[in-house]
Amino acid sequence: MRPSQLAKSYDKIARQWNTDMIGSEYGIPMIDRAIQYCTEKKTALDVGCGSGGRIINRIMENGFELTAIDVSEGMLELARENHPQVRFEQADIIEWGTTERFDLIVAWDSIFHLPLEHQEPVVEKLCRFLNPQGILVYTFGDAEGAHEDTWLGEKFGYSSIGIDANLKILSENGCQCRHLELDQYPLNHVSVIARNSR
Template sequence: MHDRIVGQYEDNAAAWDQQRGRDLFEKAWLDRFLALLPPAPRVLDIGCGMGEPIAAYLIERGAKVTGVDSSPSLIALCRERFPEQRWVVEDMRALRLGERFDGLLAWHSFFHLSPEDQAPMFPRFATHAAPGAALMFTSGWGRGEAIGRWQGEPLYHGSLDSDEYAALLTANGFAVLDHRLRDPECGEATIWLAQA
């Protein structure tokens, strides 16, 4: 079922663009992320969707964004809205850009991978992280899989447990700065903030 995610967002790109809230309840965490970065940082937004509201907020604050998403239609919207930034159609599991970034963000995207596909992402994060880079991502709150519904189809989410994430971060050169389990002030998101 997790292999359907790529096609699901592509098939429903217009619906996602309409439904995705722009109210930026994530602002406090994005500000913490940005505070760790140098001026005019280079940020890799992994699973960027159509670029709103997350990438838009980063751009407004001076970041040079490279956005990656598996949906060509969502990336087309990014290119239309933010033509001065770089937008790449790519499955995050195959990410190999050959460059390093000051910040890496995988907000409400990484958790669509199966637990088995999530662990190999951490070396990919490390490969794309400049010295001192910040990494922020959202996860589930316990090991396993959860199936929601969206656009009349099952919507897959997977997660490792907190100890596994902490170990993977440490093994790949990231120090955990904060980990919030189901943050009530951020839509119940489970958030990890780390730094290389």
């Protein structure tokens, strides 16, 4: 599924997603763990921030200056209402670039929507965006390949290169895995925390 199609699907479900997730604690234990690994807490990037809520709140509560991007304008409209102090940008992480470097990068349940061929280059890009000793936390599937599924009546694409390939990419790009968890077992959902060791 192309990012433009993904954006349209999320535009259509944005208000329902916001209602369901704005106060959720889903993923927060891993976000808290990632923040604990941070030696600096100055700059953060949230990739696929959605309408905001729990993750943005946690990042802001820890004193980071936050940049947040999402491909869905519908989601970002709500995010701007929920977090007027945050700098949001509508962007496709495949194409998006920056000269900024970050102490923390979060990509929670976002880059697994990208086409399979973009998994490796995007993870490599996120590694490059880290400051020395910066922390990356993201999710992916514990299965290799791509598929589509329906959620809230809309189609979404999912893809993964699996655990071994993700760990290899992190290592080859100077990032050391600090924690990996199959956090919804028996579902194929993986969360990982890595540190830029360069």
